[in-house]
Amino acid sequence: MPMKPLSKSRLMAYRQCPRRLWLELHRPELREDSAATQAIFRTGHQVGAIAQRLYDPDNTGTIIELSPERVADALAQTQALLGSAAPIFEAGFSASGARAFADVLLPVNAVDEPDAPTWRMVEVKASTQVKPYFRDDAAIQAHVARSAGVPLTAVALARIDSTWTYPGEGDYRGLLVEEDLTAEVFARGAEVQTWIDEAQAVARSADEPGTRAGRQCSEPYPCGFVAHCRRDEPEVAQPVHWLPQIRSTSLRAWIDAHPGASLGDVPDTLLSEIQRRVKAHTVSGEVYFDAEGAAADLEGHVFPACFVDFESINFGVPVWPGTRPFQQVPFQFSVHRLEACGTLSHRSFVDLSGDDPSRAFAHALIDACGSDGPVFVYNQAFEAARIRELAERFPGLSTALLALETRIVDLLKVARRRYYHPAQEGSWSIKRVLPAIAPDLNYATLDGVQDGGMAMDAYCEAIDPQTPAVRRAQIGEQLTAYCALDTYAMVRLWQFFAGRQDLGLCSAESVKEQ
Structure with missing residues (x-):
């Protein structure tokens, strides 16, 4: 044949x-x-x-x-x-x-x-x-x-x-x-x-090859048959891939040589300090929390404090003059501002016009964050890079933007250094840390947009000229609610890490009503 x-x-x-x-x-x-x-x-x-x-x-x-x-x-x-x-x-x-x-x-x-x-x-x-x-x-x-x-x-x-x-x-x-x-x-x-x-x-061949699932399932690109190939493999309660930052050659070689191994099987000698912590507390089921260290990390930051989160889009083929391929262009932010008395106010920005949102974003961000107090974020590398890029693009706003960058305090660094819950499964994303610290907050209750990928998809739908105005407005509400939950979640994380559960949070609106 x-x-x-x-x-x-x-x-x-x-x-x-x-x-x-x-x-x-x-x-x-x-x-x-x-x-x-x-x-x-x-x-x-x-x-x-x-x-x-x-x-x-x-x-x-x-x-x-x-x-x-x-x-x-x-x-x-x-x-x-x-x-x-x-x-x-x-x-x-x-x-x-x-x-x-x-x-x-x-x-x-x-x-x-x-x-x-x-x-x-x-x-x-x-x-x-x-x-x-x-x-x-x-x-x-x-x-x-x-x-x-x-x-x-x-x-x-x-x-x-x-x-x-x-x-x-x-x-x-x-x-x-x-x-x-x-x-x-x-x-x-x-x-x-x-x-x-x-x-x-x-x-x-009439027979399906028996190749085991492994690194090739995601390298050099994700395979769409992973779920099928793993269906009959024994389920590992604490899989090795929960280890964060698997980069060392020796650790990768050990994992490849021990398919189906559990987290507890990995020799400590192959692990970094943070990997050993993940292994030990996942296996024991005990929470790690250096409360004293976390409070010390956050001590000295004065009020008012801003809690900030960005959402961005990265087009491989740029659509706005002055932007580069795959450049992260922010189109949305949320800012929760906390006063010393516990009063909490909220400001947000989202541009779904389809025009370049950058300049309007920068102006609104400077105004929302004011000129003093810490600016808490969760993953400083992302927000700081976006602020620097905006400062480079808009020299007239550069001084204010770079001053804003110097105020950034990264809550992710505190979380990684001072806290680990076994339910995090090796991840310090805010969606993994939050359920243990503030179980009353749940992204699954949000309508439409529940993570960053969904936010980008929603943004692309909103700026499509074929999208009806009613749907665009609905997307705007969903994006605002999602980003606001991110920053309110940071407020709650700060409260926990700083040991300020005594600080009763109340909205600015409720204070006005009183």
Whole structure:
């Protein structure tokens, strides 16, 4: 029986895990892609569309329409266009048991040989780095194209330049930068053919490979079959992946060598101090709380105190002039302001107009936080970076913004150093710490938006011109409630860590009513 060609995506699935390839072919209905994976796909399509404009500014090229039902037509159309001298996008080739579609195919010597041009291939990636598996991807593309008889003379990988700033007016020149991979990928033809042969053997097998779940389930990218592959594995009550910051080579090697191990099995000699704390208190079930140390960390911060949280959006393809690819642009904040008497007031900002929210955000933030007192956040690196970026973009606000940054106090640092509850499962996210300290606060009770990912999705829906005004208003209310809970949660964490349970919190509105 002749081999049915395997697509490049199938070969990349094999490179990640043979079981993934088999499931892609034989049990595709079991695949469950996360919202994050879907977002990556959307960004990839956007970058691909812009690449077509950049590589064909005169609009003389051809985009080959792809669909599962018309693969043969796409391959035939590619063959016909190879005799021309214009750019081809999504050019398809099939040879040596594999099939591939090139993002960009550009004629090289079209002026001298208009009837028989040679070609330069460009693979476009919605990433700011050239990742190792991108090189495998390009090697597959090049091998299949050359095996199909394409006179290929060069191969490059185009990635996003994270330092580029969008000038506006739809001008994306400079968004992409190239790295030439010609010599590397041309030298890997035999290696690629080995992958194809091995993948074909897996594809023909009637039995699902028994590959155990492991690091390959998330590297180099998340696999949608994880739930299926782990369904029959014994459930570990305290899994090793609860350990925070698993980075050391020796610890990763031990975990790989002991699949199904429990947290208590890991040798202490392989663990950092914080990892040993997580292990010890998870296994014992005892809460760790250095109350004296936490109070000392927070001592000396005067009132009034502001508790601040931002929500942001990071478009891979910038839409606002002055912003960079994947730059975190804040569109919302919540500020709870606590007075010495326990009076608590709230200010919020959210811009769903679709315009760049940055300048209005900066003005409102400066006004809401005032000019004195600590500014408590939960993960200083995020908010501080956003404030510095705003100061750089808007020099007229720089002094006030940078003064605000100097007032930041990070509650996450206090939590990591002084507190751990076994229910945190190795995480110090505010949603993990809060249930043990303030069980009356629950993100699950919120309507619509319950985490940062949902906030970004809601924001994108709100700024879509097709979204009705009523729905946009509803999203605004949901975002405001979510962000407000984040900052009120910080107030409660501060109260606990500072040992100020004696401070009775009351809203500014209730004080006015009295």
